[in-house]
Each structure stands twice: as structure tokens, then as C-alpha cells.
Amino acid sequence: MTTPTGIGLGLRAAFIERVERGEADGKVAFLELSPENYMHRGGPAPRRLGAISERFDIITHGLMMSLGGVDPFDDEYFRELRSFLDRHRSPWHSDHLCWCGFDGALLHDLLPIPFDTGTAIRVADRVRAAQDRLGRPMAVENISWYLELGRGQRDEPEFVAEVLERADCLLMLDVNNVFVNSRNHGFDPYTWLAKVPLERVVQLHVAGHELWDDTLIIDTHGADVRNEVYDMLAWVIERVGPKPVVLERDSNIPPFAQLLDEVAAVDRVYQDALGRWHANQLVAKHGS
């Protein structure tokens, strides 16, 4: 297993053929994909993915583990997932700090969890169980949430830190989600970032978002990355050094060349920040 760094792209059906044809070669450092889109599936899709994974490092990012849920894990889902991760040599697997099903029904969305100790303990237990089942480290992603589900005992970064500590797992830090939440709930995103254990960050996400109404931003992955999100990405990279960063785009997907231009734009921000991280490392080692 390799651990890529630099700017990767979330692989989507809308442009997988272009990736297969080589149009992303040399332009993205790696690909991130959601196993649920390929698991339990035959025909051309697995063949195509097999060919692509020969050329790119693959990192997996799941959608349906329901780490914040209360339903028991689905054994068949985990068997399929582990087989998929082994086949594509993903160095870790990430999923979201959310729930997506209840009482057997699966709602296919990232639903919010309360920020309290009882939930942190339950989520951490499930993360550890998932790590055991998958035989590799798990990273959890902070989600965009539009409603806290009840009266939390702490704020989100404290809750995230508690889950990470209890589960001894990694953080898949989505800086766009931090930005969206900061606008929707009125907090300073840099205070949020300063409160999470950045040493556990293994990967980052950037994306764009859209307005639902005058009071609510929704994390649609349907627009270009905003400058404020670039600034937050740079702030994190300056502190954590080289990491894999994924550009996510799920709707309003532009022509592929334009999407690759955005990857290049993210990379410029990343490289500048990485330069400052290297400088900081030198200063720390040798003094100013």
C-alpha cells in the first residue's frame, strides 16, 4: 500500500471514461472513490476500475457505514467492502461522522449526530469495530450539518477530538464542511480548526457548496471551491505538511478539462502552503 500526497480527484461516473482514456494522467496525484459505487457490481465498471487502479493510487471513501447509527453493522456489506479495499490496496478507509440508516431503512444521506459523550462512545466503538473488520486504519470525516440532533454537551471540534481519541483513529478533514458549518452556525472556522488534533489528519477534502435559502448553505459539491476554503486548506497544510487532498465534485460537473484546471488551482495553493511548511520545518530545526 502506498500513501499518496498532493491533489487527487474524487472519481465519478460522469468522467471515469476520460480518466480511463488517460486525460488525467500526470494531472492528478491519485484518485479517491466510494466503494459503494463499485461493490457488488459486474460488467464493464469493475474492469474499467481495475485498469484505472493500475495507473493511479486509490484511496477509498465510503458513504454507508453509518458510524453514528444504532443499527448493527451489515456483515455482508463489510465482507464486500473488505474484499474491495484489499483488491484496490487502499491504505486506509474513511467514512463520515454521521448516521444514514435507522431500523433497517437506509436513507442514503449524511445525517447529523448529537455532540455528546454517549454518542462519542458509541461512534468510537463502531469505528474500532470497523477497523477490525476491514483490517486497516479508519479515518472519520467531519460532515456538513444543518441541525444538531438534540442538546449537545460540547461543540463539534471537541466532539470530533473525543471520537478520535477514544477510537484512536484518523481524521479525514473536510475544510469545506468546516466553512459551511461556520457560516450556517456562526462560528470562526479557524477556531474550529485549532481545536481538533491536527496530528491525526491523514487526508483532506475541498469542494464547493450552494445556497439552499438566505439562511442556509448546503454542501452540494456542486460549485467551484471558494477562496475562503482555499485559505483554510493552506492554513492546515502549513501546519500538517504533505497530505493527500481530494477535490470533490458531485453536481454541476464542468467539462473535464475545466475540472482538471481546478485541480491545478488547488495544487498551487497546496504547493505554496507546503513551501511555508518546509520553511517552518527548517526554522524549527536550525533556528531563524
Place this chain on the structure above:
Amino acid sequence: MAAKGEARLAAMSAAIRAADAPQRIRADYAAFLREHGLVDGDVDALLERGGERMLVYRSLVHNRLRNVVREFIDRSAARRGKSEFRADFDAFMDEQAPVTPYLRDVPAEFVAWVTPRWTANEAVPPYLVDLARHELLETDVRNDPAGGEEPTELPLALDRPLRFDGSCRLMRYAWAVHKLPYALEDTSTPPHVLTNLLVFRDRTGKVRYLEIGEWSALVLEELICRKLPVAEGLRRAADRDGASLDDERLAKAANLFAELADHGVLLGAEPG
């Protein structure tokens, strides 16, 4: 009383799924929350945000899932009518909701759920279930985990079942829905004739549709669906056809087997 964590999830799940949730939340949000076991602190926190914010999640979930279903059966959804299709989908969420972790399988779960309801509803065009089943085929067959198996290299034998490509489906429609135009605005009625299609994924990954006659369909039902040995399958097919297994039927079966072998669907006799 549900555990605290479970109660909060139950309340949101109901807000998303229950058909009457929007009305009830707008009428008395606190009562809705308490009914699902939430207590003072949690109720107060959610009331501060207001019920409309809870219903944002309902919209997000419904929009995403309904759009996926519509994308897979767009002509059926259009012929059903926008508001009727939306009502069908709301009822699906209320009564069952998806249970698959794979988004692409949600449309098939919806169609399975809605089939008896459309069949029993005189306001629904009688061919609509056939059309929805037909529309699902393309993605269903293209993505079937089965298929692409190797030929057995064994010649056909009367006392053995045959092996067919795992992706193949025998579809039997009461209406020739496969002849309908692709235009969403089309409202023509398909011919009301029994229609048999053998659908499979070929070796290049393309989904192929082979229209076959009634005798061929009867034979394949016995050999593919019931996996009977060839001789027994042919006899049963003839019985169901109300005819004897004469030379003409045997010749047609032989031609069918040859054609399916050419298409790479018939993979030889099953090993003993």
C-alpha cells in the same frame, strides 16, 4: 421508551420518512418530538432551530432518492405524472424505504414495492409496470455481479441442465413496452401483445435484447429459471404449450440453442 440516542435518530427518521411528518411538525413540533421519546433538553434545542430545519433533511433525502429512481425509470415516471409519482415515492418512503446500501439498487426496490399498487390502481396505465421493469433492465443487467462466466466446453446433453451466462434475464411482458418511443413526452399505448425478451450482457459489456417467440420463452423458462435438464425442460414446456413435443418444436429448440451459443449466452451443458 427508546434509549436517548435511539430516540433522536428515531425522531429524525420519522421526520424524513413518515408521510404526515411535515403536517405534524408544522402543527406541533414539540409533540412530534416527544412522541418519539425525546425529553426536555433535546426537545428545547430542536425547537430553537425550528421544525423547518428538520424538514430540510426530509427534502434532501427525498430529492436525492426520488431523482435516482426517476433517472432509472424516467419514461414510467413521466407517464405516471409528476405529482402522482411523487406521491408514490412518498408512500414508498413511509411504508418501506430503501434497505440496500447501494444507491443504484434503490430504483429496483421502489419498482418491486410499487408493482402491486400500480397493478391494483385503475388510474395507472396497465402497461406501466411492464415499462418500469423494462427500464430497470439496462442498468440491472449491465451491473449484474454475475455474467461473463466461462463456457463449460461440454456438449449439450438431454439429461443435463444447460449453463447460461449469469447476466441473462427472461422478461415476459403483457405489453410490447420495448417498442415505445424514448421521448419522455410520448403518451402512446404499446401494443397489447405477449412479449418475451431474453436480455443479457455480451462479452463487450453491452446489454442485448433478443425478442423470442412463445415456445422459446417456455423452453427458456424451464431451462434458465427452473434449471431443469434439457429433456425434462422441453417436455414441460410442451405440456404448458398444450402440444406434443414434435419435430417442429424440437427443431425450433435446436435453432434457439444454436443462436444463444452464437451470442455467448449458452455456455454448454452443466458438468455432471
